[in-house]
Amino acid sequence: MTGMFKTRLDAPVLCSREGLVGDKQADRRYHGGPDKAVHLYPADHYARLVAAFPALAGQVGPGTLGENLSVAGVDETQVCLGDVFALGDCRLQITQSRRPCWKIDHRLGVSGASRRVADEGITGWYFRVLDEGVIAPGDDMMLVERPNPDISLARLWAVETAHRPAVDEVRALSRAAGLSAGWAKKLAQRADWLERQADGMNGGSND
Template sequence: MSAISSSPVSLFAGRLQPLPPEGQTTGIFKQPVAMAQVGPEGLVGDAQGDRRVHGGPEKAVHYYPAEHYARLVAECPGLAEALVPGVLGENISATGLTEQNVCIGDVYALGECRLQVSQPRRPCWKISHRLEHPGLSRLVADLGLTGWYFRVLVEGEIQAGDALRRVECLAPGLTLARLWAASEAHRPALAELRALAAAPGLNGDWVRRLTERADWLAQHARG
């Protein structure tokens, strides 16, 4: 598979804040930063509100394609001013990389770091609350405009204006778009689930879910 890279990246980090209207603690409110030190759990100084579903080594760095914002604005024109990079809680945004050309387990160089694609980001209800638009989280999921998480293979410093460059593709053709489509399908192909579950670098929870679903489909097909 050919080498791909992003445009110069924007970086975002944030501290915990209350989320209106109920006041849940969240780290979705990010601010641009010029540089960041990246450790095993992401950008140093960046916070996540609910550590059961956000953060940790397998969700260390969240990337969201900047080109997705135009698509979301087309669907929700009233949010045109608000839908700009950083607002969905991502740590990195740029153009050139999307779920259509990024594969499971891809390894990228950014500054001193090496980052590996671990899993898609499942849109959280906090997106809808953050933008005061009921149904926005579901829309992001339905359109497959999810973004994804990186795990950190090599720690170090990154800077805004650097570019992500793919240095290794472990599962050519097994794109995040294919993974998301299979996960959302009512009755996905058994072979597709098996192939995706076997992709090097895929997060273990995703492997388990895909395998369990494939096993269920195989059992009921025999029945």
């Protein structure tokens, strides 16, 4: 089962702390929950997918990759971890990048799409819902808070996917305001591992 197949809505919908009313996630271990309540995918990325996979021409658009929202004119280089946006009656906070999985290939019917999304960092992102309310097609999404102006989602994804990122940067990201609990734990564990590896290469502690 999968929650990848979305139907475009042309009417207002209630957005709760668990996401849009009526939306479903098949595997709650990896999808959904308060820290991943709403998934946004930048509309400008659809053209990049078609350029990489011409067979997708006319087949990709809002909802194709399982996203709940799609907005033009903004991408991962322009938004930051922890950003808070007003949308309709809601306030939404960016919590993490979306990690693409095999379901993208399955949904699009092409091999390699998920890898392309990951390699190019055109992943989209998740929101938690700070204030519930109604949103509607055409609502403006307005930035109202930016607690981490130096942590764009492009930077977060680059560190997350780097083979040997700087331990100090990983540690700092794990403590950043707004980060999802799952990624905070994972990044903290990775920072611990990197420190142990560095200690081993340096011959351990001198205590």
